[in-house]
Each structure stands twice: as structure tokens, then as C-alpha cells.
Amino acid sequence: MMLPFFLVLVLAVGAFGDADYKHDDEECCSAEDRREIQYIWKRVWAHSFTDRKVAIARAIFEDIFDHQSDAKKLFTRVHVDQPDSGEFRAHLVRVANGLDNLINLLSSPAVLVEQLKHLAHQHEARQGVTKAHFEAMGSAFARVLPQVSSCFNVEAWNRCFYRLAKKVSANLP
Amino acid sequence: MWRLLIISALTALTWADTDRGQGLLARFGETGDPRLAATALRIFALEKKVDVIKQKLHDADKFDPAHFVSELDSLVTRAEGNGCADRQFQCGGSDRECISDLFVCDGHNDCENDHDEDDDVCSTDAVKAGNVFTGTVTWHSCLPIEDRVTRIAIIGTKRVKFFTSRVRVTAQISVDHVEGADHHVETNTFTAAGFFNFGTRRLVLFPGAGKLKNVGVVCEFNRGDNERADCTLGYKASKNTCAHALLHLQD
Numbered sequence: 001m002m003l004p005f006f007l008v009l010v011l012a013v014g015a016f017g018d019a020d021y022k023h024d025d026e027e028c029c030s031a032e033d034r035r036e037i038q039y040i041w042k043r044v045w046a047h048s049f050t051d052r053k054v055a056i057a058r059a060i061f062e063d064i065f066d067h068q069s070d071a072k073k074l075f076t077r078v079h080v081d082q083p084d085s086g087e088f089r090a091h092l093v094r095v096a097n098g099l100d101n102l103i104n105l106l107s108s109p110a111v112l113v114e115q116l117k118h119l120a121h122q123h124e125a126r127q128g129v130t131k132a133h134f135e136a137m138g139s140a141f142a143r144v145l146p147q148v149s150s151c152f153n154v155e156a157w158n159r160c161f162y163r164l165a166k167k168v169s170a171n172l173p
Numbered sequence: 174m175w176r177l178l179i180i181s182a183l184t185a186l187t188w189a190d191t192d193r194g195q196g197l198l199a200r201f202g203e204t205g206d207p208r209l210a211a212t213a214l215r216i217f218a219l220e221k222k223v224d225v226i227k228q229k230l231h232d233a234d235k236f237d238p239a240h241f242v243s244e245l246d247s248l249v250t251r252a253e254g255n256g257c258a259d260r261q262f263q264c265g266g267s268d269r270e271c272i273s274d275l276f277v278c279d280g281h282n283d284c285e286n287d288h289d290e291d292d293d294v295c296s297t298d299a300v301k302a303g304n305v306f307t308g309t310v311t312w313h314s315c316l317p318i319e320d321r322v323t324r325i326a327i328i329g330t331k332r333v334k335f336f337t338s339r340v341r342v343t344a345q346i347s348v349d350h351v352e353g354a355d356h357h358v359e360t361n362t363f364t365a366a367g368f369f370n371f372g373t374r375r376l377v378l379f380p381g382a383g384k385l386k387n388v389g390v391v392c393e394f395n396r397g398d399n400e401r402a403d404c405t406l407g408y409k410a411s412k413n414t415c416a417h418a419l420l421h422l423q424d
């Protein structure tokens with residue numbers, strides 16, 4: 001009578017143990033991950049001219065539009081139909097600088113949390129932005145950044161990016 | 174004179190615990206020549222001494238003073254630094270000289286004392302194909318991984334003749350880990366490629382895929398031999414260290 005009970009207990013503990021481990025493994029954005037991303041990011045943004053930022057951000061947006069066709073109409077306000085227009089290029093720079101800001105704040109979590117809340121409010125104000133769009137943005141970065149930076153650590157990037165994106169898109173549909 | 178002979182005979186008797194010894198004693202006892210018997214006893218005592226010395230030689234094999242000194246020397250050098258910048262080689266000797274590690278074992282004497290082309294500096298014994306280094310990797314950051322027994326097997330080397338200061342190395346890294354409720358051992362194997370640098374005595378390996386895809390393995394043969402290496406695992410881009418291991422060559 002006692003043995004089956006014991007077995008069930010062991011199995012249950014085992015299952016929870018595994019689940020915990022997997023959760024940590026997938027989600028934890030470790031201090032080393034954050035330092036790695038800050039290091040890579042500095043090299044992606046090798047110089048302060050906007051050309052490189054625009055080119056990379058545009059590649060990321062094109063990837064998002066390829067995978068989430070409904071996302072494109074969200075950006076009509078910034079002239080997404082004329083990708084070479086000043087308005088759209090300025091928007092790309094704003095997105096790149098916004099992310100730059102977040103990555104620089106990875107070493108000051110208290111400020112980062114407030115900044116993420118602020119960004120979340122900004123996106124909640126835009127009708128039609130969904131959690132799925134942020135997921136697509138994450139995959140877009142994971143596909144584009146390895147092409148512009150050698151030794152790009154996709155795993156570390158994903159672990160940290162999805163944590164950031166989750167906070168920004170927490171209240172989105 | 175007779176007393177001495179009796180004493181030595183008694184000594185020999187106490188020593189002569191083997192059949193061979195007793196046979197000798199009996200044979201010479203029959204001949205009746207005491208001087209011959211005494212000589213035989215002396216020869217027998219000498220044989221015993223030779224056996225003891227043989228045993229001592231065998232034991233002495235375990236202690237290698239030269240090896241010990243060279244290990245101590247490299248540990249002290251590591252602690253005090255060699256005065257050279259990163260990616261430089263210290264020629265050593267009494268007049269200190271630093272040269273680029275790209276010039277070490279390139280077939281051209283660049284040090285004043287020619288130390289950069291010495292046989293012991295340019296030995297490829299550490300990265301001979303077939304070498305298997307083993308040890309326990311201890312992760313302290315980056316990823317939540319327990320301590321695991323890890324083997325690095327050198328499966329191939331290539332040294333291009335126009336750039337001999339590096340040996341290109343292909344290796345197989347296998348990691349044992351305990352899985353499941355029955356705690357059976359599973360082994361993950363990754364293929365890694367990298368190089369050996371004679372100047373820094375470092376073997377650098379990059380696993381191409383799997384969990385260690387973004388991790389580089391740097392093994393420094395800094396123990397004064399080609400058999401033990403201090404290894405560090407770290408992120409490739411930022412060089413943040415994640416894990417340590419002391420690997421030694423498997424017999």
C-alpha cells in the first residue's frame with residue numbers, strides 16, 4: 001500500500017523538478033546573457049551614423065511584414081508605403097534607439113522596469129498591436145542579427161528579448 | 174675469522190627464506206670448503222640487495238623531479254606574468270624578449286635565443302589525433318547546467334605548411350549527464366573545430382551546434398606538460414566565462 005504512494009510521490013516530484021529546470025533554461029536571462037547582448041549590440045551599432053541603424057531596422061521590419069502580413073497597415077501613419085521617405089526612416093531610427101535604450105538599461109533593472117512600463121503604455125495606445133506582433137519581432141531579430149554580427153548568440157538574445165517583449169506586450173490582446 | 178664466518182652464515186640463514194637460498198647453502202655445505210660457502214653467502218646477500226634496489230627503482234619511477242620542477246616553473250610564471258602583451262610569446266632565458274605568437278614554430282628563428290623554434294615549444298604531442306582529455310566541467314554561470322564529466326577527443330589535425338604557427342584541430346566533445354528516474358547516463362556529443370597555438374599553449378575549440386553553440390572552449394596546457402590542461406568555457410562574443418575544468422590525458 002505504501003509503495004505505490006511513494007512511487008507516485010517520487011514521480012510527481014520528478015516531473016515538477018524537470019518542469020522547473022526547463023522553465024529556467026528557456027526563460028532565464030542571466031547576467032552573462034545580458035553582458036553578451038550588450039557586447040554584441042555595441043558591435044552591431046559599430047558607428048553612430050543612422051545609415052546602419054536604418055538598414056538593419058528596415059531588414060527587421062521587412063521580415064516582420066513577411067511573416068505577419070497584417071502588421072504593415074499599423075504603420076501607415078509613418079508612411080510605410082514609401083520606405084525611403086523621411087517619415088518611415090525616422091520611425092526606424094526611433095525603434096532602433098528604443099531598443100538600444102532597453103539594452104543599455106539591462107544593467108539597471110529598476111530603471112528598465114519603468115521604461116518597459118512606459119513602452120507598454122505607448123503600444124497599448126496603438127489599436128491593432130498584438131502579442132503575436134511582438135513574437136514576430138523577436139523571430140525577426142533572431143533571423144536578421146546573425147547576418148549583421150559574427151558570433152551572434154541567438155540563444156542569449158532570445159532569452160532576454162522575449163522577457164523584454166513579454167513585459168511590453170503584457171496587456172496587449 | 175671463524176666467528177665472522179659463523180655470523181655471516183647465520184645472517185644468510187635468516188635471509189635465506191627462499192628454496193633457492195636453502196639449496197645453495199646445502200650444496201656448499203656438502204663441498205665442505207668454508208671459504209667457498211662464505212663467498213656464496215656474500216653473493217646471495219648481494220643478489221638480495223640488488224632486488225631491493227630494483228624495487229626502489231620501480232617506486233622512484235612514480236616521482237619525477239624534472240616534471241615536478243617544470244610544473245612548478247609554469248605555475249610561478251603564470252602567477253608572476255611573463256611581461257609580454259596578449260598574443261605574444263616570451264622567448265625566456267636571462268634576456269627577456271617578446272615576439273608575436275604568430276612567429277612561434279613558423280620555421281624561422283625570431284627569438285635571439287631561437288627558443289621560438291625549440292623542439293619542446295613546437296611539440297604537437299598535446300593535440301595528437303587520438304588524444305582523449307577528460308575531466309569534470311563545473312558551470313558557475315550562463316546556463317543552469319550541473320557538473321558533468323566531459324571528454325575532449327582530438328579526432329583530426331591539420332597543419333598547413335605555409336602557416337605552421339597554428340595546428341587546426343577537429344575534436345569531439347562528449348558530455349555525460351544523468352537522466353530519468355532510473356538515473357541512467359546519457360552522452361551528448363558535439364563536433365568542434367578550432368586550433369592549437371604554440372605561443373600561448375592554448376587549444377581553442379568552437380562546438381558547431383547543440384547547447385554549446387555559442388560557447389568557446391579554451392584549454393591552456395599550463396601545467397608544464399602536454400597531458401593536463403586548464404579549460405575555460407565562455408561566451409564567444411563577450412568572452413564571459415561560464416564554466417571551468419581541469420582536463421587530463423586518458424591513458
